[in-house]
Amino acid sequence: MANDEKYSHDFIREIINKDLKTKKNDSRVHTRFPPEPNGHLHVGHAKSICLNFGIAEEYNGKCNLRFDDTNPIKEGDEYVKSIIDDVGWLGFDWEDRIYYASDYFPQMYNYAIVLIKSGKAYVDDQNANEISYNRGTVNKSGKNSPYRDRSIEENLELFELMKKGYFKDGEKVLRAKIDMSHPNMNMRDPVMYRILHAYHHRTKDEWCIYPMYDWAHGLEDSIEKITHSICTLEFENHRPLYDWFLKELKIFQPQQIEFARLNLTYTVMSKRMLLELVNKNYVNGWDDPRLPTIKGMKRRGYSPASIRDFCRRIGVAKVNSNIPVDFLEHCVRENLNKTVPRFMGVLRPLKITIENYPNDLIDDMNVINNPEDANAGIRKVPFSKSLYIEQDDFMEYPSKKFYRLAPGREVRLVNAYFLKCNDVIKEGEITKELTCTIDHNTKGGNSPDGRKVKSTIHWVSLQKAIDAEVRLYDRLFTIENPTGKKGQDYKDFINSNSLKILKNCKIESAVSELKPFDRFQFLRKGYFCIDPDKNDKKLVINQTVELRDKWSKIKNN
């Protein structure tokens, strides 16, 4: 199965294939997704989620959802809930395997005692500044702590007192005894435990010492018998330490594998910046559709399938890359095109009156729901003497390449009639209304005489249209890499026009039946979804992404 053509062949799967061949780990494949519950998930996490859960699926293995909650100061329950929601929404199943690093605190403590007893760990009384100073620099080796050679008995006693709360925050730490002149800074007697008299979202006040990432993470993986511990590139230099702890303890040793995290153009992905954008109200909350958060993408109308497809298609490697956000949008369009129904909505309405149509007649037209899906069927859409069409679909003095409606010109109203514009009613420079006629022989959209029109436009009955607020989103930043300009704050590049609200949109009434997060296409305009702000009085619609638009290129060239 693992060798099947349909699966991608990245370097991680290559390692797994080799391990399977040599029957390493009894041919088990067991991964994990280990978020810290200190923020909301974003599309970068989605890449990791798809990788870890995807690999487990492909190899008939398992993937755990594990909260790496070793720092009570930053972490909280609300994030745990949010992460669980998001991973589930993306379409992955951890079955009963939802774990917390904090559940392993007692075991970690015991392992620390093992290390102390073997002379490989010691309690250090230096403060944070001293430790930092004595660690040296990348070019200068560090200095041994004056407390480095305490007796095992003293270390045991002190460590126990640390745990019992005899010391204040920062007064002591437990350190691994490795090598203060190691060329890898991580190996210069790294801190294993710090004292934090802080309330933990799960263990409450049970602990006042908390394990550091490097000490904890390998233990978590080992305890869960993870076979392949996949993380991002910045942990490459931590791998020797990861291995060192497990080897000293002589316990199960997973293999840490590092890959390049996802970067997307025109956005930021760091938790710190995302938090700042939210807290300082540059956006409206964690689920703002302009944000690359999972919640933002959900509200924007991105489907889980399209995000999964995107993550699969960008591949996984060790080169730092910056993926064009257009590619994400391409994946979204491709998925939505095939799966989502079409409706008609006029975003910027222009009234037209059909002179040769009965005043009171409202006739139902048969309109195709989705030309990409033969099973989607048709629906009835009311047609009447007065209609709204899109302002963009009319030009009084058409430019050369424009072939929509213009005075004297004929176009087709989708699934309705051929329409000809006769007069333009203006107030000053502004076009207020068009008077038109239809060819009654073209009902349904085709002419029996076989004549063609250049263009087909959408429409909504004036009497039957419903009003809606439509929110249009543009990229949040004005440059591809907002964090890449040295000396400049990423906030300097925030796009002040990233949100446009259209309040006077005229929508086909069937859209009012849709529920929040339902996705659809407004014919010829783009993909949209119902915003959760929708209520009985107000219909709110988000633009997910525009359709590809050749005309705008022609127009602007």
Add this chain to the structure above:
RNA sequence: GGCCCCGUGGUGUAGCGGUUAGCAUAAGAGACUCUGGAUCUCUUAGCGCCAGUUCGAAUCUGGCCGGGGCUGCCA
């Protein structure tokens, strides 16, 4: 100055000693179309550099150049 990682079309990836260097996307041209959408066809475009090993190198070796990371009691 130390240590670690990485260099294949514009972008993202495949390649595992012999391939017309594949795929996707972007760009350009055309066909088709009741969405200037979708679909289809074609075109442009790539192995960082220099040596070495070999009958043969994107692939193996060395050097160079370029990019990224590492000096939290964060993860």
